[in-house]
Amino acid sequence: MSPALLALILVRGAVAAPEVAPATDAAPEAAPAAAAAEPAAAEPAAVTDTAPRLAAHRAFLEGRLAFEAQNWPGALAELAHARVGLDPGADASVLAATGWMEAQAFLRLGAAFPAWLALRDVDAAAFAVPDADLLLQLHRGLLLARAERWEAAAAMLLLPGLLLDDPADRLRALRASATSLHALRRTAEARVAATDALSLVDPVTDPLLAASVRRDLATLHAATGDYAGAVSVLEPGLAYATAAGSAEWEAALALDLGDAWAAQGDRAAARAAYLRARAVASGRPGDRARAQAGLAQLAARARSPVAPLAFARAKRWARPDGAAAAEVSERRAVVAEETRRPRAHLRWTRDAAARWTAAGRPDAARRAHAAALVGALRLGNAAAVRVLDDVRAQGGSEIDLLVGVARGVREGGGSPAAVYTLLTTRSFPVEADAARAFAVATAGLRRLSAPTVLAPGAGLVVTDVRSGSAAAALGIVPGDVLIAYAALPFAHARDLPAALYGDGAGGSLVVLGEGGRREVVVPTPALGVTVEAF
Numbered sequence: 001m002s003p004a005l006l007a008l009i010l011v012r013g014a015v016a017a018p019e020v021a022p023a024t025d026a027a028p029e030a031a032p033a034a035a036a037a038e039p040a041a042a043e044p045a046a047v048t049d050t051a052p053r054l055a056a057h058r059a060f061l062e063g064r065l066a067f068e069a070q071n072w073p074g075a076l077a078e079l080a081h082a083r084v085g086l087d088p089g090a091d092a093s094v095l096a097a098t099g100w101m102e103a104q105a106f107l108r109l110g111a112a113f114p115a116w117l118a119l120r121d122v123d124a125a126a127f128a129v130p131d132a133d134l135l136l137q138l139h140r141g142l143l144l145a146r147a148e149r150w151e152a153a154a155a156m157l158l159l160p161g162l163l164l165d166d167p168a169d170r171l172r173a174l175r176a177s178a179t180s181l182h183a184l185r186r187t188a189e190a191r192v193a194a195t196d197a198l199s200l201v202d203p204v205t206d207p208l209l210a211a212s213v214r215r216d217l218a219t220l221h222a223a224t225g226d227y228a229g230a231v232s233v234l235e236p237g238l239a240y241a242t243a244a245g246s247a248e249w250e251a252a253l254a255l256d257l258g259d260a261w262a263a264q265g266d267r268a269a270a271r272a273a274y275l276r277a278r279a280v281a282s283g284r285p286g287d288r289a290r291a292q293a294g295l296a297q298l299a300a301r302a303r304s305p306v307a308p309l310a311f312a313r314a315k316r317w318a319r320p321d322g323a324a325a326a327e328v329s330e331r332r333a334v335v336a337e338e339t340r341r342p343r344a345h346l347r348w349t350r351d352a353a354a355r356w357t358a359a360g361r362p363d364a365a366r367r368a369h370a371a372a373l374v375g376a377l378r379l380g381n382a383a384a385v386r387v388l389d390d391v392r393a394q395g396g397s398e399i400d401l402l403v404g405v406a407r408g409v410r411e412g413g414g415s416p417a418a419v420y421t422l423l424t425t426r427s428f429p430v431e432a433d434a435a436r437a438f439a440v441a442t443a444g445l446r447r448l449s450a451p452t453v454l455a456p457g458a459g460l461v462v463t464d465v466r467s468g469s470a471a472a473a474l475g476i477v478p479g480d481v482l483i484a485y486a487a488l489p490f491a492h493a494r495d496l497p498a499a500l501y502g503d504g505a506g507g508s509l510v511v512l513g514e515g516g517r518r519e520v521v522v523p524t525p526a527l528g529v530t531v532e533a534f
Contacts, residue, residue, distance in 0.1 A: 050085075052084070052085035053085050053086065053087060053091075054085075055081075055085055056081070056082045056083075056084060056085030056086045056091075057082070057085075057086075057094070059078045059079070059081035059082040059085075060078070060079065060082035060086070060094055060097075060098060062078040063075045063076075063077075063078030063079035063081075063082055063098070063101065064097075064101065066078055067079075067101045067104075067105060070108075072105040072106075072108045072109050073109070075101060075102075075105045076102060076105050076106070079098050079101060079102050079105075080102075082094075082098055083095070083098060086098070095122075096122050099118050099119055099122040100118075100119065100122060102115075102118035102119075103115040103116070103118040103119040103139075103143070106118060107143070107146075112143050112144075112146035112147035113143070113144075113147040113149070115143045115146075116140055116143035116144055116147060116149075119136070119139060119140055119143060120140065122136060131163075131164055131165060131166070131169075134159060134160045134163055134164050134169075135160070135164070135169065137156050137157070137159060137160050138157065138160040138164065138169060138172065138173050140156050141153050141156035141157035141160065141173065141176060141177075141180075142157075142172070142176050144156055144180075145157075145176045145179060145180050148183070148363070150180045150181075150183040150184050151180075151184065153176065153177075153180040154177060154180040154181055154184060154186075157173050157174075157176055157177040157180065158177065160173035161173035161174045161177050161193065161196070167200045170200060171197055171200045171201065171213075174193045174194070174196050174197035174200070175193075175194070175197050175213065175216060177190075177193045178190045178191075178193040178194040178197065178216060178220065179216075181193060182219075182220060182223065187220055187223050187224050188224075190220050191217065191220045191221070191224075194213070194216050194217040194220055195217060197213050197216070197217075198210075198213050198214065198217055201213050203236075203240050207240035207241070207243055207244040208240070208241065208244050208246055208249055210237065210240050211237040211238070211240040211241045211244075211249050211253060212237075212249075214233050214234060214236065214237030214240075214253075215234070215237055215252070215253060215256060217233050218230040218233040218234045218237070218256060218260070219256075221233060222259070222260060222263070227260045227261075227263040227264045228264065230256075230260040231257065231260045231261065231264070234253055234256055234257045234260060235257065237253050238250065238253040238254060238257060241253050247280045247281065247283070247284075248281075248284065248287070250276075250277075250280045251277045251278075251280045251281040251284070251287045251291065252277075252287070254273050254274070254276045254277035254280070254291075255273070255274065255277040255287070255290055255291055255294060257273040258270045258271075258272075258273030258274040258277060258291075258294050259294065261273055262294070262297070262298060262301075267298055267301075267302065270294070270298055271295065271298055274291050274292075274294040274295045274298070275291075275295070277290070277291035277294070278291035278292060278295070285317045285318065285319075285320050285321060285324070286317075286318060286320070286321030286323065286324035287324070288317050289314045289315070289317035289318035289321065289324045289325070289327075289328055290314075290318075290324055290327055290328070292310060292313055292314035292317060293311065293314040293318075293327065293328040293331045293332075294331070295310055296310030296311040296313075296314055296331070297331045297334065297335055300335040300338075300339070301335070301338065307335075311328070311331075311332055314328045315328055322355055322356075322358055322359035323355075323356070323359045323361065323364075325355050326352045326355035326356045326359060326361075326364065326368070327352075329348045329349075329351040329352035329355060330348070330349070330352045330368065330371070332344075332348040333345050333348035333349045333352060333368075333371065333372075336348055345372070346372055349368050349369070349371050349372035350368075350369075350372060352368040352371075353365045353368035353369050353372070356368055459481040459482060459483045459489075459490055459512065460481065460482045460490045460493060460495070460496060460531035461480075461481055461531060462476060462477070462478050462480045462481070462482065462529050462530070462531055463478055463530050463531065464478060464529065464530035465477060465478060465528065465529050465530075466528040466529070468528075469526075469527065469528020469529070470522065470523055470524050470526065470527050470528055471527045471528045471529045472528065473523075474509075474511075474520045474522070475520075476511060476520075476527075476529060480511050480512065481511070481512040482496065482509065482510070482511060482512075482529075482531060483510040483511070483512055483517070484509075484510045485499040485500060485507050485508070485509050485510075485522070486499065486507035486508060487508075493531050496527070496529075496531055497525075500522065500525040500527060501525045506521060506522070506523075507521070507522055508520070508521060508522075509521075509522050
């Protein structure tokens with residue numbers, strides 16, 4: 001059986017519905033194929049044809065004709081009519097074919113999750129092929145991965161990646177599994193899956209596939225800070241791409257190799273890799289711009305005066321390619337953060353987010369928005385709360401953004417309370433789901449002191465207010481920051497009770513909250529709050 005091809009048994013015949021096989025492993029794209037299969041051995045059940053059932057069969061045939069003509073909306077409409085009148089017992093194979101064609105039509109229309117729903121109830125017994133159950137799990141897992149339902153995809157792809165006999169099918173399962181696990185931050189497991197996938201590829205017979213799998217594995221090495229491992233994986237992949245004569249793959253791998261060398265601090269090796277990427281990408285402005293941006297980033301880190309000119313050239317080359325222009329802006333944002341220029345960092349991260357949105361990449365836009373807020377926390381730029389307005393204007397999810405910010409702080413170090421404060425003062429509490437999402441995302445965060453909307457040691461974050469307490473009566477809410485009492489600033493959580501009980505009630509408490517900075521008179525030392533220092 002050819003890779004990723006399931007033959008469908010149709011009623012009263014042996015002709016299979018054409019399958020649309022995924023072109024990539026983690027995010028399947030439709031590609032037409034056709035096959036024939038032997039009819040199932042089971043005897044057909046004796047069911048009296050009724051008018052609805054006959055109409056359903058006619059609708060099925062019309063749907064199949066529309067499917068073969070690549071009229072996806074028409075096929076879905078006819079197949080939906082067919083489902084209504086088909087008999088689940090006698091027409092099991094027709095229902096299986098219906099679900100399969102619906103899944104492929106939805107996929108062609110870019111609706112991955114409806115495609116998975118259509119495929120979810122397909123009966124593997126309707127397929128007269130080996131490993132039918134595992135192959136159905138594989139395709140369901142690929143659709144879940146495309147819909148970014150990573151937990152379900154990882155669970156669905158586990159057995160196909162272990163047990164499928166066909167190496168090509170196992171390879172697709174393992175690569176999609178690695179992508180899903182990486183998205184779940186289960187990087188160690190993702191590396192195991194990617195390493196297993198690499199063992200299934202023969203670089204002699206398919207050098208570009210070997211280069212692609214090696215690039216996946218290198219990404220996982222880099223995600224854990226193992227840049228030496230990334231280099232060791234990328235160098236053979238670059239040789240495979242060069243031997244295959246693919247300038248596009250050679251440029252992509254050389255660019256990744258340059259990033260890995262740069263992360264290790266080897267400027268000479270990084271520069272050589274970026275120059276190679278730029279040379280082989282001369283006919284593709286987007287790739288050429290990416291390589292030029294890498295060179296510009298190296299120049300900026302070396303404090304070279306030519307860095308702005310190098311970035312300007314990269315931006316000019318990237319104009320025809322929206323994704324490349326977004327990546328150039330992201331590199332400029334990284335340089336701004338490294339050189340501690342908060343306004344420039346905010347400008348370029350917002351620019352990257354806008355370009356990703358224009359390029360039809362909302363996932364990358366969310367990542368750029370999160371980078372803007374994480375960078376603002378590190379650089380002390382309170383103006384970054386404006387990013388939330390951008391997200392709302394574009395119909396984005398604040399909860400997704402909040403999780404992204406928390407993950408960014410986990411990876412780079414920072415104060416989770418500060419993240420919560422930065423978002424709370426403008427947007428929260430929004431709903432319970434936001435608080436739960438934040439709690440999940442911040443689990444296990446390191447409590448490191450880092451620049452935030454306030455300098456470290458410049459206040460106490462209110463994490464809880466007891467109902468009916470003096471703090472509640474004063475309008476203090478979780479997320480507010482207590483700055484000082486009786487003109488004495490707070491640096492540690494222990495400073496609050498010491499000040500209140502030491503100086504007594506009646507003093508002026510400075511509070512930074514949603515309405516800005518204000519002063520309130522404390523009627524009693526028992527304020528009724530739980531606080532945490534920045």
